[in-house]
Amino acid sequence: MAEITDIENEFIREEIEEFLERPNEIETAINTFAQVTPAMQEIAASLIDGDYQTVDQLTREALETGTDALEIMDNGLIAGMSIVGIKFRENFIFVPEVLACARAMKTGMAYIEPILSAFGIEPVGIVVMGTVKGDLHDIGKNLCIMMLRGSGFVVHDLNVDTSEDEFIDAVEEHRADILGMSALLTTTMPNMEKTIEAFIDADLRDDVKIMIGGAPVTQEFADDMGADGYGKNAVECVELAKRLLEEDEEF
Amino acid sequence: MQQIDKEEYQKRIDQITELFASIIDHADEQSTYRCPYKNKEDRCTAKFGCRNQRKPDNRKERLICGGDYKLDYRQAWETEEVEGGMAIDDENTEHSMGTVASDDRTRNLSVGKTIFDYADELEIQLPTSCLRTGQCHECIVEIKQGMEALQPRNEAESFLQDNYRLACQAVVSDADIDIDFSPLRRKPQILTNSNQTPIIHIDPIVTCQSGVVYYDRESIDKYRGHLYGLAIDLGTTTVVISLVDLENGKSITTSAFENPQRFGGSDIMHRISYDGAHHGELRKALINAINHEILQMEEQFGFVRQEIYEIVAVGNSTMRDILFKIDVQSIGQKPYKSTIEQAYLAGELSTTSLTEKTRRLGIRANPKAKVYGLPLIAGHVGADAAAALVAMDMASQKETVMLVDVGTNTEVVIGHAGRMLAASCPAGPAFEGGLIKYGMPGYDGAIESVRWADGQFEYDTIGDAQAQGICGSGLIDLLAELRRYNQMTAKGVFADKRQYELTVVPEYGITLSREDVSNLAQAKAANYCGQFILMRHFGVSPLDITECYLAGGFANYVNVDNAIQIGFLTPVSENRITKIGNAAIQGAREVLLSRQKRESIEHLVKSIDHVELETTPDFFEVFVEGCQFKPMPSVFR
Numbered sequence: 013m014a015e016i017t018d019i020e021n022e023f024i025r026e027e028i029e030e031f032l033e034r035p036n037e038i039e040t041a042i043n044t045f046a047q048v049t050p051a052m053q054e055i056a057a058s059l060i061d062g063d064y065q066t067v068d069q070l071t072r073e074a075l076e077t078g079t080d081a082l083e084i085m086d087n088g089l090i091a092g093m094s095i096v097g098i099k100f101r102e103n104f105i106f107v108p109e110v111l112a113c114a115r116a117m118k119t120g121m122a123y124i125e126p127i128l129s130a131f132g133i134e135p136v137g138i139v140v141m142g143t144v145k146g147d148l149h150d151i152g153k154n155l156c157i158m159m160l161r162g163s164g165f166v167v168h169d170l171n172v173d174t175s176e177d178e179f180i181d182a183v184e185e186h187r188a189d190i191l192g193m194s195a196l197l198t199t200t201m202p203n204m205e206k207t208i209e210a211f212i213d214a215d216l217r218d219d220v221k222i223m224i225g226g227a228p229v230t231q232e233f234a235d236d237m238g239a240d241g242y243g244k245n246a247v248e249c250v251e252l253a254k255r256l257l258e259e260d261e262e263f
Numbered sequence: 264m265q266q267i268d269k270e271e272y273q274k275r276i277d278q279i280t281e282l283f284a285s286i287i288d289h290a291d292e293q294s295t296y297r298c299p300y301k302n303k304e305d306r307c308t309a310k311f312g313c314r315n316q317r318k319p320d321n322r323k324e325r326l327i328c329g330g331d332y333k334l335d336y337r338q339a340w341e342t343e344e345v346e347g348g349m350a351i352d353d354e355n356t357e358h359s360m361g362t363v364a365s366d367d368r369t370r371n372l373s374v375g376k377t378i379f380d381y382a383d384e385l386e387i388q389l390p391t392s393c394l395r396t397g398q399c400h401e402c403i404v405e406i407k408q409g410m411e412a413l414q415p416r417n418e419a420e421s422f423l424q425d426n427y428r429l430a431c432q433a434v435v436s437d438a439d440i441d442i443d444f445s446p447l448r449r450k451p452q453i454l455t456n457s458n459q460t461p462i463i464h465i466d467p468i469v470t471c472q473s474g475v476v477y478y479d480r481e482s483i484d485k486y487r488g489h490l491y492g493l494a495i496d497l498g499t500t501t502v503v504i505s506l507v508d509l510e511n512g513k514s515i516t517t518s519a520f521e522n523p524q525r526f527g528g529s530d531i532m533h534r535i536s537y538d539g540a541h542h543g544e545l546r547k548a549l550i551n552a553i554n555h556e557i558l559q560m561e562e563q564f565g566f567v568r569q570e571i572y573e574i575v576a577v578g579n580s581t582m583r584d585i586l587f588k589i590d591v592q593s594i595g596q597k598p599y600k601s602t603i604e605q606a607y608l609a610g611e612l613s614t615t616s617l618t619e620k621t622r623r624l625g626i627r628a629n630p631k632a633k634v635y636g637l638p639l640i641a642g643h644v645g646a647d648a649a650a651a652l653v654a655m656d657m658a659s660q661k662e663t664v665m666l667v668d669v670g671t672n673t674e675v676v677i678g679h680a681g682r683m684l685a686a687s688c689p690a691g692p693a694f695e696g697g698l699i700k701y702g703m704p705g706y707d708g709a710i711e712s713v714r715w716a717d718g719q720f721e722y723d724t725i726g727d728a729q730a731q732g733i734c735g736s737g738l739i740d741l742l743a744e745l746r747r748y749n750q751m752t753a754k755g756v757f758a759d760k761r762q763y764e765l766t767v768v769p770e771y772g773i774t775l776s777r778e779d780v781s782n783l784a785q786a787k788a789a790n791y792c793g794q795f796i797l798m799r800h801f802g803v804s805p806l807d808i809t810e811c812y813l814a815g816g817f818a819n820y821v822n823v824d825n826a827i828q829i830g831f832l833t834p835v836s837e838n839r840i841t842k843i844g845n846a847a848i849q850g851a852r853e854v855l856l857s858r859q860k861r862e863s864i865e866h867l868v869k870s871i872d873h874v875e876l877e878t879t880p881d882f883f884e885v886f887v888e889g890c891q892f893k894p895m896p897s898v899f900r
Contacts, residue, residue, distance in 0.1 A: 080266070085275050101286075104303070151299045162279040163279070163283075246283075247284050
């Protein structure tokens, strides 16, 4: 049975003391962090802090000094993200903070991905995501990207206000399996249709699966404009993405 | 040496997926009360503009979120970019020293723009139905500060005084003075109560048995403590919502608010055009306003929206269809029928009533609740007239009665349970203040009644406020008094034939001109035609009408005798006139509480014949006759 004082990293100790309340969660956290190396604790701490630059540096160093990739995932990244999840659930932090931590996690995973390939572990799929032209909303899209990456997809984020050409170029460049578009306004929704048409015109429509989402978007709308699918939230987005890939494989 | 086992890796991925899924779940829930762009320090991380953004003390920091938790934050989002999310002062752009502001929003001033232009930039909605040419008088704003920065009032604004301007006419002439303006705080005299006949027998479609709530026979929820329903009257100008207890039939509260769709025009035709050009905007504005009202009711009366199990909506054909996400363009063009009516006439639908899930329409209620829109009668004569027929119990009438629902569009229905005729007359806005120099809607400051005594006009204003103009009931009184004292001929010429404008209230310069009278004559003629032609078509004279039911906004305040004298209303003896107030909302409530009434009105509307006034062969002659300010004949030959 470990004690909180067994955890070397001060930041982590403070996080556990201040933000964890449920006894079982406190116990799990203490047991986890007490057993991992200080280097892993540091990675976790930086992730909880949303500091992607430090996570970047530390992950690189850890791999260079021979730390196991899975160990980094377990004890650095996942351990840190679990604490983030608890803080968010208890409303100590909010979506912007969570996204910052997810970004830090992605930065760490970026070093691990080449190792996965070397072992024949390919990404589940390659996705290009963006918010359509004229629209500056990105939270929903960012949560979907977080979820997709967490489920093993590689995602290329085109950000907001993305034009049809930018979508086409990115899909071609990254050989994407799936294109995801987001729109939050009824006035920008037509740009989804325009983008799909642009793909048809460029003779690329059959090369990629297109899924759409966003508050005013509906299944009906998706069907009307020839999208391959519609996802109501990030979880559905991932399920849809997986389903679309399966459809592809059937060919 | 790195070693990664595929299965082991997959385990981690599954773990992460599960962790993120619960994060997403919580994010969804949190987003119902807190904007997801707001970080833990209450700062805004959005890339776009939002009305809740406030400047931080230190310019280098993020914008502060000034939003509260009461309104759906999505309403405040705009699409304009915020520079980098930080509050940056444009030191590079040359601008004047003066600013224009309304509420907390500010813009820099430049010469030559109108207040309406700034209202657009500040995203303040001002109504207009004359394409901002100064005629409809709807964009009145109060200039709290900076009158000197504007060009003086022009001809179109001459009816205003003090600090009131027409936003479309007020032009900035000095850009170095700060301006602060606000739209009028409008508290119209709205009918929220009707003469409520107590509803004795209730058999709503929503019931509760053994702790389970049923919609018809389908179980939809566990009983949470209340069984509520909403009746909504979607008036072109005013929306009324009534919260009804479905267990005992009592109306818990009724609230009214200005229909926000006014920015699309104040009459139906303009709104139909607007909807064609900007489809979805009118509906969105309406849904948001309705949801806001529902939220306020929840807070005030201590219940949750999941306890609202049915909504009954009424309104004219255009208003109803917009709510139900139906394209209304066909109502604006010959033969002026809703697509639903057309489908019904073609045999594709068995009724013109609509039922839709509240979730699909985006209204705050139980997710499984439904919205029922009463059937339409024909053309523009819509669900509100149908509801009025429920309220006056047309289904039980054995003798000939008449319903006159006065408004921008007046609807007339005549008959009895066995045979009915309906017509709609586009009277226009004259009796609601439009096109009349000193005309105005029923707001504070409107002259609502007038009498001639001792050589001058005595009057009362709404809210006892200083007289700003004259509203519908006041105009009717004025016309009647002018006739009564021979100050005006039936054809609308003043006693002094050369007089163009006569003074009504000398202290405030309120006048009535020959042109005003002409516009009123035409509006009155429309009302006259509707009633006259229908009675004639039906084969009765005014003497034969056993009861005349007067419904609608300003009908309640109208002096019936004066209205009859000038030919605005059928000459029925006063004891045969019943003012039924807002019959539409009353009818909606009754339908909400009774399946039997619902079936009855569905059945009744099918046997109502629509008379198209304009295609009546002598319509023009009747109209010209109706323009004269004299009573309708009591007996038709």
